[in-house]
Amino acid sequence: MSRWIKNDNKYYYVKYDESEEIRLKYLTKKLRYNIMAFDFVGQPRKVFNTDYVVEQIMSKLSIDDEVKDIVKRDFKMIPINHLQFLIDNDIQIVSSIDETYYDGNKKVIGINSKKPKVGMVAHEIGHAFVDINNLYQNNKLKMIMQNVFDNRSGIISKMVNNEYYIYMLSEHFVREYQGRTYILEKDFLNNKKKLDYTKLEEYISC
DSSP: OEEEEEETTEEEEEEOTTHHHHHHHHHHHHHHHOOOOOEEEOOOOOOOOOHHHHHHHHHTSOBOGGGHHHHHHHHTTSOHHHHHHHHHTTOEEEEOSSOOEEETTTTEEEEOTTSOOTTHHHHHHHHHHHHHTTGGGOHHHHHHHHHHHHTOOEEEEEEETTEEEEEEEOTTOSSGGGGEEEEEHHHHHTTSSOOOGGGOTTTTOO
16 A cells, blocks of 8 residues: 655655554654654645656756666656756766765766666655755754654664665654665774764655
């Protein structure tokens, strides 16, 4: 089962088998922590951009041929104003041999064509939006992230590309990946890197 959730008059599509369980968790957290929570609403019409519209958008962007099929697949499900954001900010989309990523210094989204997960392009557009609009300096978001950090339920390490990285655990997360940091376990244990809310670079993911 899938559900749409509404927050600040915007809709977000959540693919999750137990959406009712998530809804109850958010309602409980809203009462417990008195922070922003999503309100679940009826499912509005999904975004399905036509091939023609997608091709028009893609023609205005610099996209490596190797990843065009993946980009086109995701662009069909991303609102037009979000795609226009890519054009307005002259963001390039390239092929990556490593992880899928967003590079704020170069304004580049790298896509690993060997791991073509649905939604990966949209995820990186989210990172670009946060970076370009400097949202991690937004006072409301900072307060929410600090609250999540202060009420964390634990810390674990997970292997990513043959290295162990620190993950923070929280009941606030829709999925565990939101707690990923880019702090190596060895650096954390040796006190070379400290954990705080600013290290939750994947918090905006879902």
